[in-house]
Amino acid sequence: MVERTPTQETTVRATTSLDPVQTVDDAVPTAGAATGTIADPPPRDLTVDALRALAIVAVAVGHWLVVVPTFTGGHFDGVNALETVPLMRALSWVFQVMPLFFVLGGYANAHSWRSAQRKGQPYHGWLRTRLVRLLRPSAVFVAVWVAVSVLLRGLGTDPELVRLMAWLAVVPVWFLAVYVVVVAVAPAMLALHDRFGLVVPIVLAALATAVDAVRLGTEVAGVEWTNFFWVFLFAQQLGFFWVDGAFTRRRSTPVALVAGGLGALVLLTLVGPYPVSLVGVPGEAIANNAPPTITLIALGLAQTGLAVLARDRIARLLQRPAALRPVVVLNQHAMTMLLWHFTALILVAVVVLPLGVVPTYPSGSLAWWCTRIAAVLVLCGPLAALVSVFGRFERGGAPAGPARPTRPDAVVTVAMLAGVVLSALAFALVATGGLSTGRGWWGVPMVPVALLVGAAALTRVGADPA
Numbered sequence: 001m002v003e004r005t006p007t008q009e010t011t012v013r014a015t016t017s018l019d020p021v022q023t024v025d026d027a028v029p030t031a032g033a034a035t036g037t038i039a040d041p042p043p044r045d046l047t048v049d050a051l052r053a054l055a056i057v058a059v060a061v062g063h064w065l066v067v068v069p070t071f072t073g074g075h076f077d078g079v080n081a082l083e084t085v086p087l088m089r090a091l092s093w094v095f096q097v098m099p100l101f102f103v104l105g106g107y108a109n110a111h112s113w114r115s116a117q118r119k120g121q122p123y124h125g126w127l128r129t130r131l132v133r134l135l136r137p138s139a140v141f142v143a144v145w146v147a148v149s150v151l152l153r154g155l156g157t158d159p160e161l162v163r164l165m166a167w168l169a170v171v172p173v174w175f176l177a178v179y180v181v182v183v184a185v186a187p188a189m190l191a192l193h194d195r196f197g198l199v200v201p202i203v204l205a206a207l208a209t210a211v212d213a214v215r216l217g218t219e220v221a222g223v224e225w226t227n228f229f230w231v232f233l234f235a236q237q238l239g240f241f242w243v244d245g246a247f248t249r250r251r252s253t254p255v256a257l258v259a260g261g262l263g264a265l266v267l268l269t270l271v272g273p274y275p276v277s278l279v280g281v282p283g284e285a286i287a288n289n290a291p292p293t294i295t296l297i298a299l300g301l302a303q304t305g306l307a308v309l310a311r312d313r314i315a316r317l318l319q320r321p322a323a324l325r326p327v328v329v330l331n332q333h334a335m336t337m338l339l340w341h342f343t344a345l346i347l348v349a350v351v352v353l354p355l356g357v358v359p360t361y362p363s364g365s366l367a368w369w370c371t372r373i374a375a376v377l378v379l380c381g382p383l384a385a386l387v388s389v390f391g392r393f394e395r396g397g398a399p400a401g402p403a404r405p406t407r408p409d410a411v412v413t414v415a416m417l418a419g420v421v422l423s424a425l426a427f428a429l430v431a432t433g434g435l436s437t438g439r440g441w442w443g444v445p446m447v448p449v450a451l452l453v454g455a456a457a458l459t460r461v462g463a464d465p466a
Contacts, residue, residue: 050317051310051314058097063345064341069349071349076161083282085363089281092277096278103300106235107243124409135423138427141339146436146445146449153442162436165346168342169346172342174428177431205234215286238301247304253305254304254309257304260301261299265302343386344383426449426455433445
């Protein structure tokens with residue numbers, strides 16, 4: 001790592017975090033290589049923060065490029081550019097960054113759990129902190145959209161249009177349904193990593209491959225959804241190896257990751273049975289992301305290698321305050337951006353498209369690409385406004401662990417794990433069904449809302465009332 005000045009160090013330690021559920025203080029200790037002992041860590045790697053900032057920008061820009069809202073004949077609709085612009089499918093290799101997100105999450109989870117061990121913090125206290133940090137901003141997001149949907153229907157807005165908007169807005173929520181479970185099992189997976197090392201990702205990759213074989217070769221339904229865990233748990237394990245220095249000791253290691261990952265990706269998509277697009281294209285027999293296939297394992301390997309290769313150059317760049325400042329801001333608001341970037345798209349579409357000022361061009365033409373780039377630039381404004389309003393719910397401090405446990409540890413642990421299950425189910429239902437339906441009171445999806453309320457209540461079990 002490049003040396004940092006005291007001023008830069010103070011600024012970063014005061015304001016940044018590695019993921020939506022980790023504080024800077026969590027990123028202090030680490031563990032002995034294979035002994036399970038807890039030791040002082042290497043200096044904090046700010047390149048991980050920068051990579052995470054780039055990843056969240058890639059998510060927003062990728063979605064804004066692909067989703068093309070339209071307004072014709074007095075009705076809103078939309079076009080998925082992956083269907084009409086073949087180049088978009090190739091660009092999905094750049095904008096599909098979910099594997100990298102989970103790699104960086106693994107890096108953060110390893111740091112934070114080892115820090116908790118060093119401080120003597122129990123598992124349920126560590127998990128409570130992470131669960132609350134996920135639930136607080138996401139619960140506000142859900143509450144706002146439910147309220148807006150009810151209000152719009154009360155004002156006489158077409159219920160189908162309300163349903164469409166309340167479904168599009170929650171597209172990114174699927175990530176939380178998987179991530180909350182991956183976080184909950186991170187300490188156990190880290191223990192397996194410390195004991196068995198490379199065997200763990202090999203087994204996970206084998207499981208994901210077996211699931212794909214069933215998916216491609218049989219009529220067995222449902223098993224493919226388990227790949228949300230095998231694939232992204234594999235990515236988390238890569239983050240553990242990064243923390244322990246396995247990818248940074250020799251220059252040849254990240255090069256091998258890039259070559260092997262990209263080589264496998266080319267073979268799987270151009271020779272094998274998988275589509276080129278790493279994001280689902282309507283009409284194709286299989287989608288590489290929903291649920292994920294082993295193409296995302298190959299992509300995760302390549303992305304990890306590229307990230308490690310770029311770390312020194314990124315570190316030098318971060319010595320400049322002008323480069324460090326946006327990294328700090330983006331990391332402070334990463335989850336808020338993830339949750340609200342589709343809302344920015346909806347707001348602009350609803351306000352601007354009926355005015356008839358947006359020209360239309362043939363899909364894939366130079367003029368069409370210019371309008372898409374212009375749309376991305378325009379959407380940054382509304383997203384910044386949304387972040388300024390709702391970012392406070394992400395920036396709010398994490399709850400301190402209870403000073404005096406009010407319940408036995410086993411009871412609190414069960415409550416936290418139950419909270420994980422309820423929140424994962426709630427996020428999954430929201431992601432698949434949206435936040436305005438044709439059922440219930442004014443279309444309110446009562447089941448996921450009740451599950452989120454229950455998950456939030458469980459986080460209070462055993463908390464010190466003081």
